[in-house]
Amino acid sequence: MSPRARGSVVGGATRVPTVLSIGPARLTAGLDHAERLDLRAHQQVHGPIGPLSKRALIELADDVNLTGRGGAGFPFAKKVKAVADAVERRMLAPFVVVNATEGEPAAWKDKVLLTRAPHLILDGAALVAWALRAVEVVLCVADDGIGERSLLAAIAERDLPVPARVVRVPHRFISGEGGALVQGINGLPHIPPGIKRRASEGGVAGQPTLLSNAETFAQLAIAARIGPRRYREVGEPQGKEPGTVLLSVTGSARHPAVVECPTGTPLAEVLDLCAVPAGPAVLSGGFHGRWLDMATASRAEVSRRGMAAVGGALGAGIILPIGPDTCPVGEVARVVRYLAAESAGQCGPCRLGLPDLARAVDGLASGTGDPAVVRAAAAGVKGRGACSHPDGTAGFATSALEVFADDLTRHARAGDCGRSTVGVLPVPTTREEGGTRRLHVDWSRCDGHGLCADVAPDLIRLDGNGYPAFLDAPVPVRLEPVAAQAVAMCPALALRMAAAKR
Template identity: 85%
Template sequence: MSSRRGGGTAVAAPQVPTVLSIGPARLTAGLDRAERLDLRSHQQVHGPIGPLSLRAMLELAEDIRLTGRGGAGFPFHKKVKAVADAVERRMLAPFVVVNATEGEPAAWKDKVLLTRAPHLILDGAALVAWALKAIEIVLCVADDGVGERSLLNALAERDMPVPARVVRVPHRFISGEGGALVQGINGFPHIPPGIKRRAAEGGVEGQPTLLSNAETFAQLAIAARMGPRRYCEIGDAENKEPGTVLLSVTGSARHPAVVECPTGTPLEEVLDLCGVPAGPAVLTGGFHGRWLEMGVAARALVSRKGMQSVGGALGAGIILPLGPETCPVGEVARVVRYLAAESAGQCGPCRLGLPDLARAVDGLNSGAGDPAVVRAAAAAVKGRGACSHPDGTAGFATSALEVFADDLAHHARSGDCGRPVAKVLPVPDAREELSTRRLHVDWSRCDGHGLCADVAPDLIKLDGNGFPTFLDTPVPVRLENVAAQAVAVCPALALRMAAPKR
């Protein structure tokens, strides 16, 4: 496949999507000719780079309005300034942490950089380490093996200004959250801490830590070479978001790819480049993002403010179109089940609230649920978690209620919309799929002992009179053993689990 408007032929590396570009390639420069840029070819493509003082670093980051590319979009110069202030106040040398974990299944941009252009990431990390006089650079990658060897080879090909090490992180949705990442580096479980603490104040080993996404460091390396004026020559000038952005485009796209484009590019151009068929909607920003009807998505601009203006989200640059071949309600239910299972399970909103939300969405999929129940379950978790996972999951689910209203009506009338669930959205863990069996109660036997709810709280609740209640939906595969235990402890033999009659 040829990249459009970027020139050349796209070369796909093993395990990562094709790379395409709209407009001038910056982060992806040279990837149309080489599978991977080693140090020599990297320097030939991008040119030399030298150290920056702290003041120069701050001015550059502010001039180009660089924001974190991991999803939050926090201004990078403010993050660097916070670390520098903590260093001066505490008289401790800082750490620099590169987050290249990409725990979300649909995220590929950082893996493309790791696999094919690792020296851009290392250039950016080195610049920050120089400016802050850091004690160490910690490079965090997922334990799925994608990009790790390339990164290690890149480290062996060059000298870094300070010691650098690679840390493997479990490939889970929440493992790349900032607090979880610091916890893992410090030798604790890779889950968000119970209390929120800024890495700038106390991150790795309790010392000031600059933590940012891999693409952010790569963008800094590009800007340091180009200077702010040239860097800002392209991009969304109206919204003051210059430069380019990397997008991971999969879903129903006929040509899944990581696309580099200037900010402000119409999303419609990206969808067309990737061969996205006409369909009902596009998920913007990934599993913590927002759904847009296809017509609205076509009008969106690829920038944070551009997406927000139409109700979407840029997030970490994940774009997931849905084509006409799949049931959107079933796809949404799969993702919510996955997100509920991916939580740390250490606070109420995740441990109890997200399973409730998943059950409510499953109810919509079966036609037996009520959108009001989904909204109530989402409202119950918002703003109450130890991290942003409950809020993001709730936003994903409630966004779907509006965009797929017609499909929900079909499910309510007929039990489905007539289309299969083609598993277009990348949910990796098959354990989160539904079995063919459901729970049933023989009400002539049930005495309301309540033991079933004690054994299987993720499936069964007690009503105001102490009798079991649950949705008439298939039991998730991961909870089949728990459901079987609930059946076994029922003293009245009133509870059973069976496949529906045909």
């Protein structure tokens, strides 16, 4: 199968990655001739589409085994049926919510669809709105400006069966979580609710809501046009995960791209297409995914079953290789610090446990830590959060312990592995929500009173000698007041908070 490249375009101030395909292009069809498909070009490439009944929609989604492409992989047919049942039981018109937020820094596939093929997303949302007789379609995008203008133009170009509106969501890791998304649409903080509730039962305005990822709606639009038989003509030979998938491939790739390929495609073929250099490992599934050493990654196939078979994860289709020129342990530490700062701060496992995990991983990077401490910190947060963020972060950190065991040994012996951390993994360096000020200690003054840890336990822990320890990261804005209080109450005047150096 020969790859085809489709040029990149500018979205806001950020360049959207090049689009590549292996095999027949479906979601990315026509992008080799146009930077963006307006309605006329979209119809020329994809053809007409008509409404489906509720029954026909459920049967179609079931026939092609359509699952959510946002990470969880929940069967779309079951989701539609759950909303339909809730509508019948509660006698309330439903909402349709499209999640195109992509809060993870390495995610690009939905942004490519928004920017270059927005009508595919709208087609899928319209099909669901028709079938369920929805009251409104709500399209959620990140507030980074990428794709929003294109989406608004697409809405203006066509008539949708129900009103549609675009909602901006803070570009944070947890803002795209389903519960957080519904909260934000309802005018509440964009954080996961303390009590989990299915959107199908009570989502937007407390009414039944079908919420799914942007690519999922686009895949539905393709399936409705070509039918289940043709949809299944490409993809896994077993037919359990037919069709194509979009992958965001960045990291150390020399040609970062969003790649469309059939399910079952060898991951090695995708890595070769993006000119990934020989390196120690590949992160599969993004920052809530799993690490694979390069030899294992070369045996993986691009599907949920194929990735799981080798201990990896497909997740939201994020593939992050790291090359030989960076310290992998340092890269892992950067990401765990970032994920700890992305906490909503509303439950103990996130608010206290994730900073502890980040400190433990920082210890490994400096050569003073112990993998057993990392495992213990990870075990302390698993299964205890209001959302999947603690579990995902713990899995990311613990999978690194096995894959980078040799590097950890070098760090323990010499304090490092001889390579600097160059920042291959895309972690934001500054972010308004994460703050721009850091805590500092004047060790010539600090007497180990420990009062700072009592005042600001979310930020500061005491080490084995009773001295303060905290993350080498900006203080989150929400915690700046308590950090300032800890500074003010330090008896030795040893603690201060200052602007982070850039």
